[in-house]
Amino acid sequence: xxxxxxxxxxxxxxxxxxxxGLGHDARTGEMKEEIRHTGETLKHEARRTAQALKExxxxxxxxxxxxxxxxxxxxxxxxxxxxxxxxxxLEGQSHLPVDRYVRxxxxxxxxxxxxxxxxxxxxMIGRLERYAREQPAVVVGGALAVGxxxxxVLWNASSMSTSHERPEVYH
Numbered sequence: 001x002x003x004x005x006x007x008x009x010x011x012x013x014x015x016x017x018x019x020x021g022l023g024h025d026a027r028t029g030e031m032k033e034e035i036r037h038t039g040e041t042l043k044h045e046a047r048r049t050a051q052a053l054k055e056x057x058x059x060x061x062x063x064x065x066x067x068x069x070x071x072x073x074x075x076x077x078x079x080x081x082x083x084x085x086x087x088x089x090l091e092g093q094s095h096l097p098v099d100r101y102v103r104x105x106x107x108x109x110x111x112x113x114x115x116x117x118x119x120x121x122x123x124m125i126g127r128l129e130r131y132a133r134e135q136p137a138v139v140v141g142g143a144l145a146v147g148x149x150x151x152x153v154l155w156n157a158s159s160m161s162t163s164h165e166r167p168e169v170y171h
Contacts, residue, residue: 062122065125069116069117069124070117073113073114074113076109076110076112077110080106080107080110080113081106083102083103083105083106084102087099087100087102087103087106090102
């Protein structure tokens with residue numbers, strides 16, 4: 001019976017069941033290959049996009065770090081200038097050499113400010129990354145401590161602003 005069907009199929013299509021099966025297998029193989037190729041292409045594009053986003057994020061961090069570095073250096077320079085003025089005011093007012101200590105602190109801050117201005121931000125970030133890899137517990141602990149201190153400062157600032165709004169009355 002199967003033989004008759006095979007002969008009938010050959011009459012109408014000009015192909016036997018075996019021939020049509022090979023065509024189907026070839027098309028399936030081509031589709032699998034196309035799907036695999038599309039998957040590889042998508043994976044490659046995803047990696048390239050991720051790399052581009054990573055580089056863009058790094059550049060943004062570098063720019064921000066450079067601005068913060070310049071700002072910190074400027075603040076240190078301003079503090080050094082203020083300390084020098086204070087040392088000038090203190091000069092000769094006491095038998096202790098307080099003015100020399102204040103001037104020495106101002107000189108140290110000025111050197112730190114100049115050193116910070118001259119440092120390459122990429123080198124600083126590299127050192128920070130290396131330190132974070134070598135001492136992750138210290139970095140996480142430091143971040144937690146900074147977060148805790150920042151929360152305390154903000155909490156105290158909000159407490160002070162609300163205490164001015166509602167003065168306490170003592171009986």
